[in-house]
Amino acid sequence: MKTYDPSKIESKWQEIWAEANLYKTDEKSIKPKFYCLDMFPYPSGAGLHVGHPKGYIATDVSSRLKTLKGYRILHPMGWDAFGLPAENYAIKNKVHPRIAVEENIKRFKSQLKIIGFNYDWDREINTTDPEYYKWTQWIFLELFKKGLAYQSYEPVNWCRGCKTVLSNEDLEAGKCERCGGEVEQRPMKQWVLKITDYADRLLYDLDREDLDWEEQIKEQQRNWIGRSEGTEINFKGNVQKYIEGKVTTADFDIPVFTTRPDTIFGVTYIVLAPEHPLVDELTVPEFQASVKEYREKVKKESMLERTFEGREKTGVPLGLAAVNPINGKEVPIWIADYVLMDYGAGAVMAVPAHDQRDYDFAKKFGLDIVEVIQPEFENERIQATYQAYTGKGTLINSGEFCGITSREAEVYITDWLVENNKGIRTVSYKMKDWVFSRQRYWGEPIPIIHCEKCGAVPIPENELPLKLPEVSGYEPTGTGQSPLANIKEWVNTTCPKCGGKGKRETDTMPQWAGSSWYYLRFIDPDNNKELVDPKKEKEWMPVDLYVGGAEHATRHLLYARFWHKFLYDIGVVSTIEPFERLIHVGLILAEDGRKMSKRWDNVVNPDDIVKEYGADSLRMYEMFMGPFSQSVAWSTNGVSGVNRFLTRLWSWSQSVIKAKEGQSTNSELVLKKTHQTLAKIDGYYESFKFNLAVASLMELLNFLETEAKKQEVIRDDAYTEALRIFLLIISPLAPHIAEELWRDFGNKESIFTEKWPEVDSKLIKEEVYTLVIQVNGKLRDEVTVPIAIAEDEALRQALDLEKVKKWIEGKQIVKHIFVSGKLINIVVK
């Protein structure tokens, strides 16, 4: 008998499939389409570890299933190859990042190939290919033309020691990872995309019925967008200025944003973000030194740490007061780091009685605390003496508004403010505009020319792609600009508009850019005339299934949705959303439960697993190890278990193939169990419960082997059908062994040209079931009953059982609960 040797059959079938173009995307047939997409990898220098292919295996299983079900498949793969690590590697090893990236891609690709994916490699793309990034640049220019790209001063991490901009990744506990020096937040003129213009659409379209996304991902996006309706309230004041020796008084306005206008009578001070542009103007001379010192200190803090709620509060007063528009009361103005410039108006009205951070701040600096909301319950009232009461309630100490509820006050107080021109209703978002500039070499050049006369001018479309120039080194310039700024002959150019002197933009795009539209390129990878052929776009969009890590839940997926909606607005795409169904893949941790990392020396390489156990074992194990979306620790022993299973499948299949023909006595049972598995497994595949799919296949084989031990296997219609179905339903998970046994079985064509089997519902019907008997909710016995058994008959049979009698004896039956198909519970007292 042939033995199961994956190393022999897997490479053989991979070659045959490739030669036969089995996985080439079918552009012609009238079959329904299935666009199945993986989040494409960043080809790092470390190569693939076993965690990478988990999601790819899932899309491979899904697309093979859809192939069997009669769909035509688009299942492509490519490389998201711009980015920081390649540039750092280039600096360190003095090689061009392109060379490093090419090597990495080669390695990744060979590692993927031996796992036996059904990718159409003719559609491979690479974001660093000029023919690709031409269109990334094109989209940027369209955004620019529509006013959605603008320049603004945005903070970057600036290391004084290295004289360079640092990524968050390069920081360690707020200090520079390389030199250990201080890092400060330094404003720098950068390109920013107006994603906030799309905030409402990005939010509301999450609720579209045709968007089949996991709720948790949608919820994360909603929170990221952070829409809140509120009121912008204007606090006025005046400041004395000395101009040319004379004292003059100047009025000022401080607009603040609040979602709680009902607490306005409780305002006891105003806090500005330390970066607020009004701070210079509003600081009285005696306080200037302390304000300056405080602002310097805040520069060194990261945004993340500033927002920690339990953190020790800091801040300094400006020495001025502003007037509460509702009661004319003067309140002092402070600056404090817990107020951020980029949320709301960069200024808050502080209500210490009803906001915890304001409360902590007021306690620390001895500011007034005025209670204006009375809680509904007394215990909350008691708590309010040592912490803020942040709930709603009834207004007190609020002038003419006393006695009404918070909900009413939100309407009436805002109405009053609007009528008296002291406030407006407005909406604020947590989501900020997308800072799109990077001061680095290895990214798409931003196709803009700065002209002294004309300002920022886009380069003409026919000059795209604007290629990255070759440079000799990638070291930072020392000024914070990207290495491109050092190439004078590239930077200095002429203005496309006036023909005068112009300078090229030297910042490049973030890595997110190329990945924000790549799913469109796969549809039409060689198109140089337009981004995507509209006909082909309509044929393949939207992506039917998108699989990738949860770490992309907010940024990548929001950026891609934003660009897609923009492309929809300018008529490039025809769907409102790019990804119809989204599933997130859970991490594979190392055997020790930690993340796989070179640092811990716990990385498992898929090549080694394929070599020892075969690709089918790797594929099936990764689908079996746990719920797909959950992170699970790797176990090489687990792989050997799956390998044992495949070996047993091989032997059983061979025994059927070699068996003599005739009529077996257990054919009915064999068919029933096989069809029951078939009925289950379809749902398991569709709902990404691959672990249960594998378990049900194992159960089926356990059953078939047990039957084979009871009596000799005879090749009759039932066994023939059981083997046929078994191979078909396992083929998405383990394509190589399925194909090999399929051909051994006498089939001339590939198993993937076959049709998915249909469930025979007559076969799987059960006539009896096990009725569980409980007394007071505890399991006491069970009995086999006909499926249609009536309640009183079930009760009669239950009460007849010795084990049940024992528990009922001397007690009174209060009632019983009968759940048809499940159990009967007898309640006694």
Add this chain to the structure above:
RNA sequence: GCCCGGGUGGCGGAAUUGGUAUACGCGCUGGACUUAAAAUCCAGUGGUGGCGACACCUUGCGGGUUCGAGUCCCGCCCCGGGCACCA
């Protein structure tokens, strides 16, 4: 700190709407085969007590709702992902 997940045997995990807790796999123990080992096959395997039939306990911790809670509610603890320049 904030947002999103998760916590079930020695381990990974299973358990449609609240209805037999521990499917499937790993590991372990004993046995068969073998000169021996590996591989394979057979049997056992949540805990405590008992020779045994059996009984009681058990889903991170503490309460609650219910005939019945891993599942629902309230309050905690612990772990993972994200927090805008890693991708």
